[in-house]
Amino acid sequence: MSKKHKISLSEEELVLALRNHEKIAVEALYDMYSSSLYGVISRIVIDTAIAEDVLQETFVKIWHSFSSYTTEKGRLFTWMVNIARNLAIDKIRSKDFKNQNKNQEIENNVTSIDSQRSTVYKPELMGVKELVQSLKPDQKSIIDLVYFKGFTHVEAAEELGIPLGTIKTRLRMGIQELRKYFN
């Protein structure tokens, strides 16, 4: 998709290189995962400048706390995307961020309140692609709320007005569908 040639390593190579603090690892890390991580961050933090700050913070945190990651904990991306999501959620809940929003023009606030404060689920605002056709809308909405919006499954249950058990089942079914799709 990109016209630039990006560095790509296998996950094992990357983890090893990161442990050894090799410079090539930093570049590879960025090239391999920045877009995926930014996909999550930018759906939680709508403001581009702030979202990019969060992405930078995410990489800094990954880099600094890399020693706490082990392969036993699972895949690298799972670990990283949790860092990214938590930083993004921290950011929109921070006092700083809220104050910043207060300083924005009123008309800007209308959309930012809609998109950032309101818990109303709006698929069209999330901009999640509809590539995965096999995913049923009710499964997709739960996955997207939890994965891309940082909702807990309890919050998602309240939001969608669905019992907790159903949420868990649909989440599982949805991810099963994804696995089928990607295989």
Place this chain on the structure above:
Amino acid sequence: MEEIKAYIESGILELYVLGDVTPNEKRQVEEMASKYPEIKTELDGIERSMELYAKENEVEPSKNLRSRVLGSLLTNLGDDRNFTAAPRHTDVEDDTDIADEEDDNIIPLPARKENDFYKYAFAASLALLIASTIALVSVYSKLQDSNNQLVALQLDKQHFANRVNLMDKELSVFRDTSYKLIHLKGTAKTPSSVVTVAFSPGQKKVVIDMANMKMPENDKEHQYQLWALVGGKPVDLGVFDAKRDTITDIKEMKSIASADAFAVTLEPRGGSVNPTMDQMMVLGKY
């Protein structure tokens, strides 16, 4: 194995991958995964699919963010010289890209405008403070001047009011037809002396015209004394000084109902009971 299947189907693994578990659950899942390969495989499958799903929904951040992030990470390595730019294809399009990228490597530090603003604001307020202090002092001194002038003017006004009052009193003497003017002429001792006395028998008032009096100045030990001659006997009407009083033009003397003549003698200061006849200066008949 039913137990493991139930654990897998509980959905906890999905929540683990989505980052929606408590620290305790997290530890538990990791324990289970290390214990049972089936769980580990299941977990890996979920992770891979979510990773690919995230990839499907990726959003590319702006291009210059790459050098910014790499810069902030690599400063920690403390050895940027060994850091080489990522290898790239060298087609025509990419050449411009590399140039852009290298330009982007230099990130200007944002100017700290805020600090400057406070500095200037402080300087401005200081200047304003000094200016207003100067203005205040000058206005205050002008106010003082004005106040002083006002006091002076009021004194003047008072003075003139007093003067007008006196003049009025004087005029009333002249307007009052019951007054008679008696010019006391100098005796042989001082022929040039003249004292004008206004006498109103009806009101029993005797007034001396101080302004037009012509008398030699008396010294400090002596004063002039006005006498009325009633039936040949002198009656004391009070003392006065020939040195012209600046405030009054006329001086009211002691009252008397009738007099045949008036005379002025020079007496020791304070006056005498009986006139010293040889010191008689002026005399005039009524």
